[in-house]
Amino acid sequence: QITLKESGPTLVKPTQTLTLTCTFSGFSLSTSGVGVGWIRQPPGKALEWLALIYWDEDKRYSPSLKSRLTITKDTSKNQVVLTMTNMDPVDTATYYCAHRRDIVGGGYFDHWGQGTLVTVSS
């Protein structure tokens, strides 16, 4: 049974760096083909993909946010960490991590964490 859970601050100040941790179980990020992604959703708005990391350390980032994002993994702890620098009020959103399954035509997210709401405000 695959589960994921996000953790991190609920409130950050503008210009600060956000660090979110995704702790998962039911799979290993050292297994070939496995990935974990981060997706966010501002209140009342659509989903937005942020970043992906794969079992082989391959990392992908949203082009519009690439300069601000870093994704890393700790296989021994079953964790994936996302950092986002220079936070702004427009970054207020629920942040989700999700298990990524890749197929020939492009992958999808088949298991999601519950999400964590991050508010950016002074």
Added chain:
Amino acid sequence: QSVLTQPPSVSGAPGQRVTISCTGSSSNIGAGYDVHWYQQFPGTAPKLLIYGNSNRPSGVPDRFSGSKSGTSASLAITGLQAEDEADYYCQSYDSSLSAVVFGGGTKLTVL
């Protein structure tokens, strides 16, 4: 503005059939990348509904079906039920952006 375009809202009466479109371009759906669909209820995480254009994960009723043609994809829901009232998102990959892309979401209202 989302790379994949969905209608903001659709509605239907119980028992009816509704479809939700997802329109892309030659760099995503039209390039042959698969389309996946998610269902999201208020205050909860998205749930995978359809993967690989037309495949249902275990547990998803066969009232839900997906299709893809050209630069567009569709999600169809037959025998509409009150419990289907939710937001629906399509997702694919865009080779020009080198990015995972989502549609803007569609709110389904069961009348």
